Amino acid sequence: MSEARLFALQRLTALVMAPLVLVHLVLIVYAVQGGLTAGEILERTRGSFFWGLFYGAFVLMAAIHAPIGLRNVLREWTGLGRRPIDWLMVAFGLLLLLLGWRAVVAVVGGGA
Amino acid sequence: MAEGTLEVRIWRGGDEGSFGAYAVPARENQTVLDVVTEVQRRFEPSLAYRFSCRVGVCGSCAMTINGTPRWTCRTHVKRVAPEGRLTIEPLRNMKRVKDLACDMDGFLDKWASVGTFEGTATRADPPAALDPANPARQEVDAAIQCINCAVCYAACDVVAWDPHYLGPAALNRAWTLYNDARVADRGAVLESALQPGGCHTCHSHGACTEHCPVGLSPTASIAGLKRASLLSMLKGGRA
Ligand code: HEM
Ligand code: SF4
Numbered sequence: 001m002s003e004a005r006l007f008a009l010q011r012l013t014a015l016v017m018a019p020l021v022l023v024h025l026v027l028i029v030y031a032v033q034g035g036l037t038a039g040e041i042l043e044r045t046r047g048s049f050f051w052g053l054f055y056g057a058f059v060l061m062a063a064i065h066a067p068i069g070l071r072n073v074l075r076e077w078t079g080l081g082r083r084p085i086d087w088l089m090v091a092f093g094l095l096l097l098l099l100g101w102r103a104v105v106a107v108v109g110g111g112a
Numbered sequence: 113m114a115e116g117t118l119e120v121r122i123w124r125g126g127d128e129g130s131f132g133a134y135a136v137p138a139r140e141n142q143t144v145l146d147v148v149t150e151v152q153r154r155f156e157p158s159l160a161y162r163f164s165c166r167v168g169v170c171g172s173c174a175m176t177i178n179g180t181p182r183w184t185c186r187t188h189v190k191r192v193a194p195e196g197r198l199t200i201e202p203l204r205n206m207k208r209v210k211d212l213a214c215d216m217d218g219f220l221d222k223w224a225s226v227g228t229f230e231g232t233a234t235r236a237d238p239p240a241a242l243d244p245a246n247p248a249r250q251e252v253d254a255a256i257q258c259i260n261c262a263v264c265y266a267a268c269d270v271v272a273w274d275p276h277y278l279g280p281a282a283l284n285r286a287w288t289l290y291n292d293a294r295v296a297d298r299g300a301v302l303e304s305a306l307q308p309g310g311c312h313t314c315h316s317h318g319a320c321t322e323h324c325p326v327g328l329s330p331t332a333s334i335a336g337l338k339r340a341s342l343l344s345m346l347k348g349g350r351a
């Protein structure tokens with residue numbers, strides 16, 4: 001993929017993440033009022049298609065966005081070659097996807 | 113008449129070397145280039161350094177002065193060293209050849225790699241009529257006065273970190289070619305600015321713009337290239 005496409009993809013994913021982060025923060029402020037328990041959170045998220053999609057989408061965006069940024073950092077700060085860095089970042093993106101979606105499944109899955 | 117003596121340290125040698133120390137009379141009106149010249153004439157005939165025009169036109173006299181890249185012919189000692197202490201080194205991000213002269217090849221090769229002016233007109237054609245109010249022409253006019261001094265190239269941390277990075281001056285040049293209506297293949301110019309190490313490598317932190325002695329903004333030119341790459345991609349272009 002060309003540098004221009006990666007650049008565009010990183011801005012695009014940042015654009016999607018920004019409102020998601022805002023909604024997430026507002027939700028936190030709302031949820032902590034009157035105390036916060038794990039049960040209360042799970043009650044909201046379990047079986048919720050909306051929150052599954054919401055956090056699932058964030059994970060996907062972050063898994064695209066973060067490796068592109070980290071790729072630049074590694075190019076500038078390590079002596080690794082361009083090819084190895086690219087493959088490392090593909091692996092890193094997949095790892096983020098795996099860990100992120102597993103976490104989403106953990107809060108959304110199960111229950112009614 | 114200013115009194116006293118300047119304490120001057122000047123780099124001697126190539127990548128390996130050490131500082132020489134010199135006491136130079138402080139004068140009322142004195143540029144850093146004057147100081148270097150005085151050291152060479154009076155104390156150190158073998159001192160290597162570059163200059164030509166002495167009036168901020170040729171771009172050959174840039175050095176690192178007290179840690180900051182500057183043109184030396186238009187930098188007054190009083191402004192940059194009120195205490196009278198000067199440390200003068202070659203520019204950063206290039207191989208040191210001898211004393212204050214560095215090897216400009218990397219800088220100039222990158223400059224050339226974004227393309228040279230190739231027009232469509234022949235000798236038989238009348239000179240092109242360029243409208244100064246045209247927006248693309250205004251982009252060119254804002255960026256065209258580069259004197260190739262490499263001050264921005266020395267100021268840019270990304271150049272220091274990534275040897276493939278084309279750097280601010282070359283990309284600024286690409287931007288002027290890309291916006292020039294007389295250039296035959298503007299798409300090819302954009303393409304060369306989008307190569308790995310091209311405009312997307314820039315982090316927009318603006319050290320180049322901060323230090324450019326003629327007040328250009330390579331940062332803005334590079335942002336323009338990034339914008340052009342997005343537009344060309346949306347139009348199904350070569351990006
Ligand atoms: C999961 C969270 C995130 C991670 C791990 C992450 C990681 C990174 C990394 C490593 C970079 C490269 C930095 C550099 O090039 O110097 C970067 C760049 C960037 N990020 Fe994020 N990011 C995250 C979330 C966001 C969000 C939510 C936004 C927008 C609201 C955002 C906007 C940007 C932008 C605009 C850049 C480009 C900066 C540049 O090129 O210098 N990021 N990100
Ligand atoms: S704005 Fe870009 S080119 Fe200028 S100093 Fe920063 S990284 Fe280098």
Ligand code: SF4
Pocket residue numbers: 257258259260261262263264265280281284323324325326327328330
């Ligand atoms: S952009 Fe400015 S600092 Fe860079 S080479 Fe041209 S004149 Fe010098």
Ligand code: FES
Pocket residue numbers: 163164165166167168169170171172173174183184185186
């Ligand atoms: S000697 Fe020409 S710019 Fe300084």
